Amino acid sequence: MKLTSSTRTFNIRQRMLAGFGALIALIALTGFTGWKHMSLLRADFENYRDYASDQQVASSMLSTMAIVRITTRDYFLQPTGEQLQRYHDEREQFLQFLATAKSAIQQSERATQIALMASEFSQYDEQMSACVNALAAQDPAAVAAAQERIRSIGQSIVRIAEGVLDSMAKNEAALSAHVEEIENQSLLIMGAVGAAALLAGTALAWIITSGMDRRLDAVATVIHESSLRTAESSAQMNASSQVLAAACSNAAASLEETGASIEQLSSTVKRTAENSCKASEIARKARAAAESGSREMSEMSAAMAEIRQSGDNIARIIKTIDEIAFQTNILALNAAVEAARAGEQGRGFAVVAAEVRSLAQRSAQAARETADMIEDSIQKSRRGSEINARVGNELQVIANHSCRLDELVAEISSGASEQSQGIQQINQAIASMDRTTQESAATAEESASSANELNLQALALQEAVADMNQLLGRLTTPSPEPAVHPVKTRAQFRPVDSAAADRFTTRVASQQASTVTDDPGWAEFRRGGAGSKPPINLDF
The missing domain is CATH 1.10.287.950 (Methyl-accepting chemotaxis protein)
Structure with a gap:
């Protein structure tokens, strides 16, 4: 039976490789897209985290500066040593937040604003010291001038801090919009790729399964015939092995x-x-x-x-x-x-x-x-x-x-x-x-056992062919089962005449030779498919 098609098509292996290769490519594209957008989202998240940290430092500076101005006002209203100590404590707290901001905020514009804030606060602290000295000297004019400069510098520091916070808020809003845009793009691309993968998988499944029934039917027929011949050969091998084992015993x-x-x-x-x-x-x-x-x-x-x-x-x-x-x-x-x-x-x-x-x-x-x-x-x-x-x-x-x-x-x-x-x-x-x-x-005993095992394998192969025919919807006539001979051990062999054993062996060999000679299909099967018949082609 010739199983080759008239036109050149892709075989199962090529189709499976092509289909799964396309699916793997689509899955890889989907994964790469997700990875790329996740990388972008991760970078934005890191930026957002930095912005949040800088914003927290700036807010702490603004709130601390407000407390510094309050303690300054309280000192002006009640110039005592306790109020002055409160001012110094809040001053130290503000300086710590200022040092943290200098090391954490690396953006050039904000770094410039932080440096300006440090300069302003230095003047603020100098004017506070001058006011304390004027109060100690009981110089109302000097005290009034120092208080005016302190108020002006404090307002300037607050405006600078609020400007830094406003800049950070604008950056956070822009970053949030960018993250939302990347998320929408990711959902759109991954949905498109997933739909393409679903369509491609459906098409490839239809292409791979198209035309397989006819080919598998032909393959099942060839395997069925080969299993019958294998069973006959194994029976002959079993008989020869039994005679050889008896002669050896x-x-x-x-x-x-x-x-x-x-x-x-x-x-x-x-x-x-x-x-x-x-x-x-x-x-x-x-x-x-x-x-x-x-x-x-x-x-x-x-x-x-x-x-x-x-x-x-x-x-x-x-x-x-x-x-x-x-x-x-x-x-x-x-x-x-x-x-x-x-x-x-x-x-x-x-x-x-x-x-x-x-x-x-x-x-x-x-x-x-x-x-x-x-x-x-x-x-x-x-x-x-x-x-x-x-x-x-x-x-x-x-x-x-x-x-x-x-x-x-x-x-x-x-x-x-x-x-x-x-x-x-x-x-x-x-x-x-x-x-x-x-x-x-x-x-020889092992050969006989192997021949029986070959018989059993032939039976199993015939059952597998029957199952395949059932799956393909074919109606097949039951084939005669090959005989399975029990394997004798050396203790079970009876002494036989060597001449009779030689005659039997010669007869079996001649039968095998005639079977192999008269059946070209069996000769092709023993040669592994090398001969006048073409090999089985599973192209679909």
């Missing part, structure tokens, strides 16, 4: 199960890592024991080598003893032969030689037995050395194997630790995925 449950399995596997790997650390410690101790045994075997081999060396030395000594016994035996045989040759004289020597030979033979026998025993010990020591060497070699092999075993166990322990750390990281990633899935489920 199932994914969250699967992630929780996977997290539990990973947690159990992490505990197993952690125990394996701890056992690997213990095995590594045991292998380290076995390696240390093997290395210690190897060192002990090396020391024992060195000790047996020293024993064998000592046995060889003893064998050499025994051999030397055997050779000494053999030589002794030979010497004993030679001695026996020589004793036999000597006959009877060599018999004792032959006995000694026989004993020596016997001792030599026994020494030789003992040396041979000792040599045999030492040889047997050397052979056994040699076999022990060989066995010790083989045992040392085996212990070295065991130490090497223990070292390799320690290295392997350390590698196993390091690998188990790395596996434990990796599984912990996987567990943290799964926990993060679980939180993300739960947040996605919560977002």
Whole structure:
């Protein structure tokens, strides 16, 4: 529906701004006029107040001067000290009013009259003093002359004061006429401006409201159609959000199960890592024991080598003893032969030689037995050395194997630790995925809730359109209300088949795509009015 007019007119905003701008201008003009006249009235009132104050001072001076003249006359009739004191009191009062008038009255003509009055009163006071002196001197002629001058000066002062009062009265009358004129002008101008504002407001109200029914009717039709499409879209969005929330809940449950399995596997790997650390410690101790045994075997081999060396030395000594016994035996045989040759004289020597030979033979026998025993010990020591060497070699092999075993166990322990750390990281990633899935489920629930809220807003929009139609006097057929689905929480979703959920989601997406493709008005609504259709124009 095209809502533009054929001729260019002002829209509502422009008309409201123009109308209210004119009204504000008229109100401002009225206010300015009132303010201006009030300012003038205020200035006149201040002048009037000044005039009243000056008039009060002048009246006080006139009345005080009259009292001064009365006290002067009383003194002339009864020249006593009391009457003279009354004169001085009234004189002081007059001088005070005169000083007040000099400071308060600033108008040049009146200030001149006040100065003249001060000069006259100074002469008046001098003549009064001369009269008092003449009375004291009992000079009737001087007294009469002074009284005549005093009377003349007093009349002059009274005329000056009355002239000042008359001038002030004339100024007050002129000021009163000026205030009345300003008041009449203010009433006239404000009445004219008020009437103009009333006429302008009436005209602007008629201009603003003219032609709005037809435009508002068209706008109400467009809003009604948009509300129906919004309700359909919100229903589809609600269904998609329900499916998404169910899928997110199932994914969250699967992630929780996977997290539990990973947690159990992490505990197993952690125990394996701890056992690997213990095995590594045991292998380290076995390696240390093997290395210690190897060192002990090396020391024992060195000790047996020293024993064998000592046995060889003893064998050499025994051999030397055997050779000494053999030589002794030979010497004993030679001695026996020589004793036999000597006959009877060599018999004792032959006995000694026989004993020596016997001792030599026994020494030789003992040396041979000792040599045999030492040889047997050397052979056994040699076999022990060989066995010790083989045992040392085996212990070295065991130490090497223990070292390799320690290295392997350390590698196993390091690998188990790395596996434990990796599984912990996987567990943290799964926990993060679980939180993300739960947040996605919560977002899906919020989307479903927002879709329901959008349905309710569409209903409220349709009711508002119905109210607008009623205000415009249109008869509309009731539109079907969009379905409002209750929003399920994650605890209320049942486990669903992921393939079925995917098929349902694909079907809903295809329906939405076909709806958007087949309906150009909806496409224009989603683009915000940008397309082949012109935007809504509210010009009236």
